[in-house]
Amino acid sequence: MWFHWHRRDLREPDNRGLAAADEPVLPLFVFDPNVLKYGAPPRVSFLLDALVSLRNWYRNQGSGLIVKKGSPEDVIPSLITEYDATGVTWNHNYSGLAQRRDERVAKSLDTIDAAYDTYHDGVLHEPGTIRTNDGKPYSVFSYFWKKWTDREKRAPISAPDPADLVDQDVNNSDDTHSLPTLDDLGFDEPVAEIPSAGTEAARNRLETFCDGPIYRYDEDRDYPTRDSISRLSQDLKYGTIGIRDVYARTEAAMDDADNEAERESVEAYQRQLAWREFYTQIVYFNPNVVTENYKTYENEIQWRDDDEELQLWKDGETGYPMVDAGMRQLRAEAFMHNRTRLIVGSFLTKDLMQDWRNGYNWFRALLVDHDTASENGNWQWVGSTGADAQPYFRVFNPMTQGERYDPDAKYIKQYVPELRDVAPDKIHQWHELSDDERNEIAPDYPAPIVDHKERRERAIEMFEAARGKE
Structure with missing residues (x-):
């Protein structure tokens, strides 16, 4: 028998490592303290629920899911010895933390002469397979995207049959198959x-999306109140659905499209899948990018350090309605619409001139779908420090962004109750109103904490200084 070590592949179908062994497989999950210390209640809660679902599926097949807590380099060799197993399979993760962990596990398995096989599974094209003509990893997305679209994609893989799994008595009295609680894990x-x-x-989310919203995705995806996004980000993060399954379903939607506009919309969503892989490649080849700027400036960027402004941003009390709506959605739902993520990110890095890492760390603490590569890539994009990033002189205006993408202020009013009785035009003019008028129509909502125009100019000057320009 072999073990399959589940990590960010908490699913049965479309799982290359799970399907790879030519002997019966016993599934395994290890709560690694080195990984848990970067966790947060929303993600660990989702993880536990996903493990319940995974364990129940295995039980229905007459098998089970072994669950342990500890350092994988200690736990896995011990289990292989205890069960007299041949070895273990696992699917690659691409962060620096994951790569170092896997190296330690491999060395520990070598010491007991246990076999191990590893597989690229979480992306359609593993890092390093799409390169420039000079053989270098891409740092410009448009060129990466062109080759990404031309590459053949693997087909999804079926879930294992009961005969492919090790029989397990899941009703025994020991804790081999028991799951810890949030409290047990310290959350x-x-x-x-x-x-x-x-x-x-x-899969239900994927089907709902591909049955209709995907055909409006290109037109509607920037509008937070329009039902046009997949909401699959946490599923791709934890691998509760396979990327090949997702891509194959979008290709089926492409075939079912009625016109060119719908086909372009499906392609726009596939482009987001490619962005995910572009950022995965960036982190794989540049693991330090998680804590350091990807882009090198001649001088150090002189970010502002203002704890009071940072806290107001976190609390959704900046006096910029679209920013505050996004930050409050983050607290309420452990999620934020992508357009709003760009708006609040630009506000933090340009209007407040704060280090993008402050935003990255706050999002990591609250998001259910936090993914190291994608989140880092998005924050460095909006902070003008990343690969193929937003130019530093293009600064989102939080008021015009709100007026454009939430014209009726429905999104704002949903998350900022102080403004629910205020006319949309007044909400979008909030920064231009007098203190007396603001106090009259929404006395409990704050005035803007900064002047956008003035801060925009200062932010550009900050980046110009970092570039070494007078």
Whole structure:
């Protein structure tokens, strides 16, 4: 028998490592303290729910899911010895933390002469397979995208049959198959409502999206109140659905499209899948990018350090309605619409002139779908420090962004109750109103904490100084 070590592949179908062994497989999950210390209540809660779903599926097949806590380099060799197993399979993760962990596990397995096979599974094209003509990893997305679209994609893989799995008595009295609680793992219950987890829930989200919204995605995806996004980000993060399954379903939607506009919309969503892989490649080849700027400036960027402004941003009390709506959605739902993520990110790095890492760390603490590569890539994009990033002189205006993408202020009013009785035009003019008028129509909502025009100019000057320009 072999073990399959589940990590960010908490699913049965479309799982290359799970399907690879030519002997019966016993599934395994290890709660690694070195990984848990970067966790947060929303994600750990989703993880536990996903493991319940995964364990139940295995039980229905007459097998089970072994669950342990400890350092994988200690736990896995011990289990292989205990069960007299041939070896273990696992699927690659691409962060520096994951690569170092896997190296330690491999060395520990070598010491007991145990076999191990590893597989690229979480992306359609593993890092390093799409390169420039000079053989270098891409740092410009448009060129990466062109080759990404031309490459053949693997087909999804079927879930294992019961005969492919090791029989297990899941009703025994020991804790081999028991799952810890949030409290056991050192986390509080999340404040936000967490989406349902597991492969069935993920596939339902995918089907709902591909049955209609995907054909409006290109036109509607920037509008937070329009039902046009997949909400699969946490599923791709934890692998409760396979990327090949997702891509194959979008290709089926492409075939079912009625016109060119719908086909372009499906392609726009596939482009987001490619962005995910572009950022995965960036982190794989540049693991220090998680804590350091990808882009090199001649001088150090002189970010502002203002704890009071940072806290107001976190609390959604900046006096910029679209920014505050996004930050409050983050607290309430452990999620934020992508357009709003760009708006609040630009506000932090340009209007408040704060280090993008402050935003990255706050999002990591609250998001259910936090993914190191994608989140880092997005924050460095909006902070003008990343690969193929937003130019530093292009600064989002939080008021015009709100007026454009939430014209009726429905999104704002949903998350900022102080403004629910205010006319949309007044909300979008909030920064231009007098203090007396603001106090009259929404006395409990704050005035803008900074002047956008003035801060925009200062932010550009900050980046110009970092570039060494007078």
